Amino acid sequence: MNYDIKSMTASEIEAVLKQLGQPSYRAKQIYSWLHKNKASSYSEMTNIPKTLIGKLEEEYPLNGCEIKRRQISEKDSTVKYLFELSDGEFVESVVMKYKYGYTVCVSTQAGCKMGCAFCASTVGGFRRNLLPGEIVSEIYTAENDLGITVSHIVLMGMGEPLDNYENVMRFLEIITSEEGHNISMRNISLSTCGIVPRIYDLMQKHLGLTLSISLHAPFDEMRSRIMPVNNKYHIDELLTACRRYAAETSRRISFEYAMLSGINDTDECALALAKALKGMLCHVNLIPVNEVRESPYHPSTPERVKRFVELLEKNGITVTVRRKLGSDIDASCGQLRLRHTEGKD
Numbered sequence: 001m002n003y004d005i006k007s008m009t010a011s012e013i014e015a016v017l018k019q020l021g022q023p024s025y026r027a028k029q030i031y032s033w034l035h036k037n038k039a040s041s042y043s044e045m046t047n048i049p050k051t052l053i054g055k056l057e058e059e060y061p062l063n064g065c066e067i068k069r070r071q072i073s074e075k076d077s078t079v080k081y082l083f084e085l086s087d088g089e090f091v092e093s094v095v096m097k098y099k100y101g102y103t104v105c106v107s108t109q110a111g112c113k114m115g116c117a118f119c120a121s122t123v124g125g126f127r128r129n130l131l132p133g134e135i136v137s138e139i140y141t142a143e144n145d146l147g148i149t150v151s152h153i154v155l156m157g158m159g160e161p162l163d164n165y166e167n168v169m170r171f172l173e174i175i176t177s178e179e180g181h182n183i184s185m186r187n188i189s190l191s192t193c194g195i196v197p198r199i200y201d202l203m204q205k206h207l208g209l210t211l212s213i214s215l216h217a218p219f220d221e222m223r224s225r226i227m228p229v230n231n232k233y234h235i236d237e238l239l240t241a242c243r244r245y246a247a248e249t250s251r252r253i254s255f256e257y258a259m260l261s262g263i264n265d266t267d268e269c270a271l272a273l274a275k276a277l278k279g280m281l282c283h284v285n286l287i288p289v290n291e292v293r294e295s296p297y298h299p300s301t302p303e304r305v306k307r308f309v310e311l312l313e314k315n316g317i318t319v320t321v322r323r324k325l326g327s328d329i330d331a332s333c334g335q336l337r338l339r340h341t342e343g344k345d
């Protein structure tokens with residue numbers, strides 16, 4: 001694949017510049033402009049000769065994203081962006097402020113193929129994979145806009161990161177590079193609906209990031225109903241991969257569990273979940289489901305969530321309930337784009 005310059009590693013940029021008769025230090029300068037200074041145009045690169053800038057502008061146009069909408073939560077200052085990509089596709093990112101710093105939640109695809117019944121990203125289907133340079137642009141554009149530097153990244157926006165595997169791996173390489181943004185892999189979480197072969201591929205890489213698995217149900221029949229990917233990779237196959245991953249990398253896996261009232265929040269589900277995860281280096285993150293207009297699901301009551309937590313804890317599973325941020329700004333993945341493309345606001 002031919003990558004755009006923002007999706008290239010420093011050594012790939014060096015090869016491009018060599019062909020243009022440029023010394024190798026120029027590659028470092030350009031890489032640093034792109035990924036340290038978060039430049040969105042070549043004209044900002046003041047130590048690069050004008051003639052070279054002209055050539056780069058012509059032959060290697062910079063892809064980025066433009067802010068189409070920005071919503072700021074009045075409750076907790078969570079900021080949600082709707083970005084427009086160079087070909088007119090839309091993706092979303094969310095910036096959240098925590099005690100330890102800023103976390104950005106990025107999209108890896110425009111739309112999604114996975115079809116989870118409760119998720120807004122899936123309405124409207126799959127559009128395309130994002131390039132590594134577009135994923136970094138989500139972060140840089142938000143940082144430049146807010147005048148902040150983020151310390152943590154979660155790949156939990158629109159799309160399935162392991163369905164855009166090569167580009168996401170390249171994104172991780174660029175965003176963690178010392179000559180670039182230099183974010184620690186330890187501060188990155190990648191969330192997947194469970195594409196088993198790619199979990200094994202990721203395991204081999206020993207990246208040090210946190211793997212999150214969107215489990216959402218402890219029974220195959222139930223999980224297949226809300227997450228079609230389960231028809232391909234059943235729960236036991238997925239959990240075997242997770243056990244191997246945790247053992248091989250010594251990294252604790254985080255299981256995401258959206259609480260859907262009357263569906264997956266019963267005592268029976270809690271006990272089955274505890275049994276399925278027994279002995280694994282893991283953690284359960286309960287998320288009261290965000291209501292999506294197009295889906296029939298409602299969040300579990302606080303009493304149900306409390307009971308679910310108690311049952312898991314009693315059975316030796318560590319569990320947290322995710323704090324709900326940005327609930328007044330459609331901050332669940334895909335919701336803002338959906339409203340925009342429907343022309344509702």
Ligand code: SAH
Nearest residue numbers: 118119156159160191192193214256289290
């Ligand atoms: N495709 C990846 C990452 C994107 S979704 C994955 O499936 O993990 C990030 C998380 O938000 C997933 O756990 C997803 O299941 C969850 N999610 C999607 N829609 C939701 C909703 N309406 N309410 C609560 N969580 C939701």
